[in-house]
Amino acid sequence: MSKASLLASALLAAPLLLAQEPDVRVHALILPPSLSLPPRTNAWLFLEGESAGSGDAWPDPARKSRTLFRTGQVPDDKWWGAYRAPDGTRMAMRGADLNHPWHRLIWDVSGTSIEPGLYDVHARVMVTTNGSCELAFTLGDGLPERPVSNTKSYINWVQVGTVEITDETRKAQLHVRTRQAAVRVDTVLLVKVEPAVVKAEFKDFDVTPPAWRKGDGRIFAGNSATLGFSSDTPEALQRVEAACRQRPADPFVFHPLAQEVDGTWRLKLDHPGWYDVQVKAIPAQCDPILRKTTVAILGESIPESRRRQSVFGLWNVHGDSELIRLAGARWNRRMTSFRDVTPEAAAAAAEAVGEVAPYDEKDGLAYVGVYSFGMPLWTMRMPDNAPMPGFGNPFYPANDWRDVANSVAAHARSNALPRAFSMYNEPLAHWKGSHAELVDYARAVRDGLKSVSPDYLVGGPGLYSIRIGDLEKLA
CATH class of the missing domain: 2.60.120.260 (Galactose-binding domain-like)
Structure with missing residues (x-):
């Protein structure tokens, strides 16, 4: 074959x-x-x-x-x-x-x-x-x-x-x-063959330098501010739209934002006030990119020389003390506590000699100190079943007020404190003793601070409401 x-x-x-x-x-x-x-x-x-x-x-x-x-x-x-x-x-x-x-x-x-x-x-x-x-x-x-x-x-x-x-x-x-x-x-x-997806990118930048910025929030001094936005992939964007409102209940209404000759987009806010701003970049091939920011335009600041003479003060319980200065205030309040002082530290403070000077101001602000969050447990006359607060210690009368004075002195020697001091924050909401015993507490705080430096100015109490009857009992 x-x-x-x-x-x-x-x-x-x-x-x-x-x-x-x-x-x-x-x-x-x-x-x-x-x-x-x-x-x-x-x-x-x-x-x-x-x-x-x-x-x-x-x-x-x-x-x-x-x-x-x-x-x-x-x-x-x-x-x-x-x-x-x-x-x-x-x-x-x-x-x-x-x-x-x-x-x-x-x-x-x-x-x-x-x-x-x-x-x-x-x-x-x-x-x-x-x-x-x-x-x-x-x-x-x-x-x-x-x-x-x-x-x-x-x-x-x-x-x-x-x-x-x-x-x-x-x-x-x-x-x-x-x-x-x-x-x-x-x-x-x-x-x-799937079309190549160009990843769009869109970010903000500061045209007008903010006086303060944190996260998505900005504060501007002056009467206007301009926000800037840019993209490294402008060819991937179809358009950019912006919306701003000055009341939270108002809806956002978006309008086209024109591109500048340098390829960026700019949004001018032209008068003082609060603004809630949203700027939206719309790519050709993926979901819109949204940038959000809240803006406060304060207007012209008062001269620094006038601010430093002001009696106006604010207290930032949380947050940035720089906001107090931007608001034109002169002083801030600093809350602190001596509740962690040990018997040994208090005894050592009673024997200490020499002064530790307090400070008047820090970072352009004057401060008023205030004690809070109770006293050391070992100093207080407490019932056996006394409930503990969620934070800090209770606030009961002392067995011996000299222990309280020495504990305050120990705290003042180991911590930089403001010269002006309030003896307690809202004591009537926390105090478990009599009005007379609260006066004893105030004397102990005064004696403890003055033993460290005679420059301390001690006042108070800091009340959360004004009740004339309570003030008369403390007089």
Whole structure:
């Protein structure tokens, strides 16, 4: 028998052999390198080089509905067969490992639900050692243009090119030409090319320097302020809009914000007041980017010389003392506590000599100190079942007021304190003794501070309400 007859017999027998082996896979589970299938199933499609077989095995059952088998071939003759590749996949095959002119595998894609758009084309083919092939993919009856060469032996994915599929696409063709290799094609994979998403960026910057800024809040001195916004990717933005309101109950109404000649966007707030501002950058390909800020424009500040002569004061229980200075106030209040002083520290303070001077001001503000949060537990005359507050200590009369005076002295020697001092913050809300005993407490605080420095000015109490009767009892 001649070599040609032997080859023909082998090719004709191949489909029969495959039909007897039900574990032959339609195509490999592996995809081209660095490629994943889009989540939308109509954005990808497998085109099998061979015809459907009765014993097909699917590496991924989800791919079955997105797979088309070959519907035509050129040359259209009996020499086409199915070849079981070494990796267990079934391939379309024609010819021996010789030089072959252009062959075509054809698919009817007219009944396939596939999104219109650009698709990358990948073909999985097999080439024997020292062989090579050229591949091209066309839609309709097009001839092969700009073929891609594959010189890698064994089985490989080859990116063939990119095609545009429309609603009118009916026919797809893979063109194959070989050198010292048979025509062996496993599958063709079409994957939609997703448009590149340009990540938009949008940030704020200070055109008018704020007098104070923290988080999303700004305070400006003067009668107006300008907020700036910029983007390193302005080409990714369709437009920028801004809205501001001066009352929390008012709605935000957005208006376009014009781009400046330097490529930035600027929003001018042209009179004193409070502003709630939102600026929105709208990209072409992703969700809007929103920048929020609250702004206070204070107007012209009073001269610093006048502020330092003012009797106006504020107290920042929490927050930034710089806000007090910006508001034109002269003094702030500093709350502190001597509740953690130990008996040993109090005894040492009673024997200490020398003065520790208090301070008058700090960071441009005068301060008034005030004690709070109770006294050391060991100094107080407390019932056994006395409840403890959520923070600090209770505030009961002392067993010996000298212990309180010495504890205050120990605290003043180890902490920098303001010269002006209030003996307790809102004592009537916390005090567990009589009015007369509260006066004893005030004397103990005065004696303790004065023992450290005669410059202390001690007053108080700091009341949370004015009740004339209480003041008379303390007099």
